Amino acid sequence: MSENDKLEAYRQKRDFAKTSEPSGSDRRKLEVKPRFVVQKHRSKRLHYDLRLEVEGVLKSWAVPKGPSVDTKDKRLAVPTEDHPLAYIDFEGTIPEGEYGAGSVIVWDIGTYENTTKIDEEEVPMAEALEKGHATVFLEGEKLLGGFALTRTGKGKNERWILVKMKDDWAIPDLDILEAEPNSALTERSVEEVGGEEKS
Numbered sequence: 001m002s003e004n005d006k007l008e009a010y011r012q013k014r015d016f017a018k019t020s021e022p023s024g025s026d027r028r029k030l031e032v033k034p035r036f037v038v039q040k041h042r043s044k045r046l047h048y049d050l051r052l053e054v055e056g057v058l059k060s061w062a063v064p065k066g067p068s069v070d071t072k073d074k075r076l077a078v079p080t081e082d083h084p085l086a087y088i089d090f091e092g093t094i095p096e097g098e099y100g101a102g103s104v105i106v107w108d109i110g111t112y113e114n115t116t117k118i119d120e121e122e123v124p125m126a127e128a129l130e131k132g133h134a135t136v137f138l139e140g141e142k143l144l145g146g147f148a149l150t151r152t153g154k155g156k157n158e159r160w161i162l163v164k165m166k167d168d169w170a171i172p173d174l175d176i177l178e179a180e181p182n183s184a185l186t187e188r189s190v191e192e193v194g195g196e197e198k199s
Helices: 007-014 085-089 125-131 190-198
Strands: 035-043 046-054 057-063 074-083 093-094 103-116 133-140 144-151 158-166
Touching: 007 074, 007 158, 035 133, 035 190, 046 074, 046 085, 046 125, 057 085, 057 158, 085 103, 093 190, 103 190, 125 133, 133 190
Parallel strands: none
Antiparallel strands: 035 046, 035 103, 046 057, 057 074, 074 158, 093 103, 103 133, 133 144, 144 158
């Protein structure tokens, strides 16, 4: 499947004459580490969007309660359309009437390592996601260490669970979303970004 085909659903939902969201993808050399981003998105409801760079696009999940660094927490992650790589550092306000209207900040950003294995053999990330289970080691500004994504349904009922794996970077009972509420890029709050667009 071509990159343009992967982004068809993303582009169909947006009017790029009205929204400042990127319409396409930048190009990246394959030998560099894949990136991830967690965007804090205040639309109808405040939620977080996890995006992993996989085969030229950002595979995306809406995580209503946001990621956790406590291994006891299981976070629902609802798959959304693939996003272009250029979306990785998008901050701004999506206009009223547009899909996902509201303000967005880059809550966390960094690189990741695919740690998914079956019978001690590494499984490519696209294949791991297709099979329904992937593990990654995140190296972000806020999130660090192992995380697992596991699919719990298929088709219209497709849902995933995001959990922090047990390792040296797990922090029991810490609400990292409350402790670190602002942008990893600009230190702005999601409310500040929304206010700037209105002023």
